[in-house]
Amino acid sequence: xxxxxxxxxxxxxxxxxxxxxxxxxxxxxxxxxxxxxxxxxxxxxxxxxxxxxxxxxxxxxxxxxxxxxxxxxxxxxxxxxxxxxxxxxxxxxxxxxxxxxxxxxxxxxxxxxxxxxxxxxxxxxxxxxxxxxxxxxxxxxxxxxxxxxxxxxxxxxxxxxxxxxxxxxxxxxxxxxxxxxxxxxxxxxxxxxxxxxxxxxxxxxxxxxxxxxxxxxxxxxxxxxxxxxxxxxxxxxxxxxxxxxxxxxxxxxxxxxxxxxxxxxxxxxxxxxxxxxxxxxxxxxxxxxxxxxxxxxx
Numbered sequence: 001x002x003x004x005x006x007x008x009x010x011x012x013x014x015x016x017x018x019x020x021x022x023x024x025x026x027x028x029x030x031x032x033x034x035x036x037x038x039x040x041x042x043x044x045x046x047x048x049x050x051x052x053x054x055x056x057x058x059x060x061x062x063x064x065x066x067x068x069x070x071x072x073x074x075x076x077x078x079x080x081x082x083x084x085x086x087x088x089x090x091x092x093x094x095x096x097x098x099x100x101x102x103x104x105x106x107x108x109x110x111x112x113x114x115x116x117x118x119x120x121x122x123x124x125x126x127x128x129x130x131x132x133x134x135x136x137x138x139x140x141x142x143x144x145x146x147x148x149x150x151x152x153x154x155x156x157x158x159x160x161x162x163x164x165x166x167x168x169x170x171x172x173x174x175x176x177x178x179x180x181x182x183x184x185x186x187x188x189x190x191x192x193x194x195x196x197x198x199x200x201x202x203x204x205x206x207x208x209x210x211x212x213x214x215x216x217x218x219x220x221x222x223x224x225x226x227x228x229x230x231x232x233x234x235x236x237x238x239x240x241x242x243x244x245x246x247x248x249x250x251x252x253x254x255x256x257x258x259x260x261x262x263x264x265x266x267x268x269x270x271x272x273x274x275x276x277x278x279x280x281x282x283x284x285x286x287x288x289x290x291x292x293x294x295x296x297x298x
Contacts, residue, residue: 007079007104007137007166007189009042010221011210013050015257016064017268024060026067031266032215033071040222041076041214044068045106048081049141049170050212050254054111055272058089062096069100083108083139087123091130104135106168109147117153121160128161137166141193144170151179158184168193168210174200181205195221195247199240202228213246216260217295220246242295249289259283263290 014036017028036044046068047053047061056064065080072078082093082105090107097105109115110123128136138157140149149167157164167184169177170193177197181190181204191208192201198209198221214221224239250256258268259278270277278286 007043007077007135007191008207009209009225010040010214010218011043011045011079011191011208012036012041012214012218013045013048013081013210013212014068015215015254015261015268016046016051016053016056017258018270018272020269022272024056024064024067025269028266028268029064029067030071032261033068035264035266036215036218037072037075039218041218042208043077043079043103044072045079045081045210048106048139049108049144050215050257051081052254052272052275053081055275058084058092061093065093065097065102066100069102077103079104079106079135079137081106081108081139082127083110085110085112087126090123090127094127094131094134094136098131098134102134104137104166105131106137106139106166108139108141109145109149111145111147113146115147117150117156120147120149120153121156124157124164125160128157128164132163134163135166136161136164137168137189137191138164139168139170141170151176151183154180155183158188165189166191166207170194170210172197174204177201177206178204195243195252198224198243199228199236202236212252212254212257213243213250215257216250216264217246219296242293245293246290246295249286249293256286259286260290263287 017025019025080097084090142148166189168191189207193210220239220242227235
């Protein structure tokens with residue numbers, strides 16, 4: 001039976017490096033995997049929102065997943081984002097993720113069109129039953145994907161598909177997050193996708209933080225979790241403030257994350273169109289903002 005226990009701690013939705021021609025940069029992707037593992041990340045999540053996954057075609061997403069799984073080489077878990085606008089494509093990517101040895105998949109709600117609970121149930125049920133031995137994480141991001149995973153739908157899916165054993169909520173609704181925690185139970189992984197709520201989510205039972213900012217600065221997230229675990233709330237609050245300050249500078253934006261990565265020794269080209277790279281004045285402002293924070297990232 002699929003086990004969600006590997007989807008805990010700090011989960012990094014990885015950036016997707018591109019080369020000068022706009023293709024996936026395999027060398028830099030492998031460097032990023034090693035960097036994240038070396039800096040304490042517990043699980044990698046390629047192809048998600050931060051990784052511009054919705055701007056990659058199916059073959060690119062397969063290639064990216066393959067590179068990350070190969071480079072991780074079992075050192076930490078890999079949860080591949082396989083959600084697409086269609087059920088068939090989501091299943092195709094999910095089957096591929098299983099075939100390459102990923103420990104699980106994350107599947108965003110289908111986007112653009114509006115769907116009721118019955119439609120969303122059918123979508124997720126078909127995906128989950130295609131891989132009964134693989135962990136499937138629901139991914140709710142109503143601000144971007146338009147849909148919401150109601151508690152009624154959540155409970156239906158949990159009962160119908162036991163391998164749905166995690167959910168990532170990228171929304172400030174901490175009440176809904178706590179409902180997922182309580183309904184899911186101890187063996188279920190409710191994952192927080194809002195970095196401003198990292199400490200608050202832990203307090204109500206979060207099993208992990210899915211943090212885009214951790215591409216650049218994994219350290220405060222690891223320190224926050226460690227402090228919370230040992231009951232040092234003063235230190236945990238200190239790290240949350242550091243995270244909040246980082247968010248203010250990097251704007252929770254993968255374009256800013258990519259620009260900032262060169263400060264950590266991993267230069268990256270800009271994003272994929274229609275996203276635009278930062279202007280020189282924006283880069284300057286970002287660098288000055290990070291310098292002002294005096295982050296201890298040794």
